[in-house]
Amino acid sequence: MKIPTLEDNRVKLTLLGMSNYKNLLEIAQEPNLVQYSPSKIDTPEDLKDYVQTAVDGYYNRTTIPFIIFDKQANAFAGCTRFGLINWKNKVLHIGWTWIGRDFQGTGLNKHMKFLMLQYAFETLKFDKVEFRVDERNIRSRKAVEKLGAKLEGVLRKDTLMLDGFKRSTCCYGILKEEWEELKKTI
Template sequence: MARTGTWAERARVRLENEYVRLTPMTEQDREGWREQALDPEIWTHFVTRVDDEAGFEHFFDAYLGATEAGKRTTFTITDLISGRIAGSMSYGNLSEPDLRLEIGSSWLGRDFRGRGVNHWAKYLLMRHAFEGMDAERVEFKTDVLNERARRGLRAIGATEEGVLRGYDVMPGGRRRDAVYYSVLRSEWPIVRARLEEGPRHR
């Protein structure tokens, strides 16, 4: 059966398993985000900074506006064990003609790191990308210096492709080298099986 709707429409879904729930962000998520986001450690390798209340408001408003405009879909992640908002993750760089998208802008509050939340959120987003949106390629990028993120991407079965030197500018002025990873449709059955085994604690 042919699927209907644009990718921007098909990306706006609620995704859930027994561990996490992902919902497209709304204004009602603001305070839950704020509770987690005012932690400087989150932003070490981000191209944006949230240093204070004003910075948080700008950050939240920018992502909410882009989501409402259909330029990306940013999800609020709720940890179902605690019932609390844990952080956020996004579908971005949607290239529907090429059947390619990026999963990124991933961050979690301090209480939710190393507990499998990132693992299950990425699993749900990849599953929907390949099985609900018919993507051929799901890609990820991170700061070449972000060893935690790189270990995590390897752990979920993504293939490291290479480094784009001087890719963009970090808040302190450093030009970031960005390292790309991807999972292809042909690889998804193996990656899915690996993810469904649960997170490997590193």
């Protein structure tokens, strides 16, 4: 699978791997950065394991993980990925996204999500992109809704969190037929 570099004037997304993940060590240690995620990334070992899981998924053709470079700040900002890629049904998820506090609210996320949606619909020719968000994560839910994704339902108590809490997950989607109109507004 050929990995694209997704890039515009603001952001550059390149393949995340064992050779570049150390650029994220400092950001990954920010307190509560992934508080709504069942993943642990705040120690060098945890981050390495997290990235190894993403890389394994890449080799199994179920994920495409990216490291995020903010061109405006001239700095690595975090990571994101395509995941749960279903090549037969042409459906994938965008998620596993975390960016450092200094990059939040700057418009960076909007740029990278646009590039990812554009690639999913226009290059991969997928029929649907999904987002899964912890029901309590209002900020991320609003960001996904701002992209034009529609709430399709809530999976009740479906994910075990690190602290033992069972979260409910909001399922959002964008269909290929909606993309042409949506991309004018993102």
